[in-house]
Amino acid sequence: MSHDDSPRLIPTGKCWCGCDRDTSLGSFFTRGHDKMAEAAILALKYEGSVARLLDEHGFGPHNSLKETALRARVWEQCPHCNYAGAPASIRNHIGKDHKDEEK
Numbered sequence: 264m265s266h267d268d269s270p271r272l273i274p275t276g277k278c279w280c281g282c283d284r285d286t287s288l289g290s291f292f293t294r295g296h297d298k299m300a301e302a303a304i305l306a307l308k309y310e311g312s313v314a315r316l317l318d319e320h321g322f323g324p325h326n327s328l329k330e331t332a333l334r335a336r337v338w339e340q341c342p343h344c345n346y347a348g349a350p351a352s353i354r355n356h357i358g359k360d361h362k363d364e365e366k
């Protein structure tokens with residue numbers, strides 16, 4: 264399943280974690296509730312184990328999630344070191360750990 268053919272989700276104005284609170288315009292969750300929902304589905308479906316979640320989707324030591332994310336361009340590689348992550352966290356990481364190289 265690729266990024267492009269997933270159905271488009273539309274925020275409904277209510278928090279998607281199920282707490283029934285109103286969200287700000289265009290948001291799926293009230294502040295921090297995306298993390299709560301993430302933890303809840305992990306607990307419900309994967310016994311709270313990220314390893315199990317990865318395994319369920321065919322990833323693990325034998326099939327690198329990192330390489331796959333990089334190939335799909337949802338992640339980027341830090342130009343200075345081995346760190347990889349979402350574009351926003353790469354910018355963050357470079358600003359923090361490679362201040363000198365980026366001058």
Ligand SMILES: [Zn+2]
Nearest residue numbers: 278280282296
């Ligand atoms: Zn909520």
Ligand SMILES: [Zn+2]
Nearest residue numbers: 341343344346
């Ligand atoms: Zn780096």
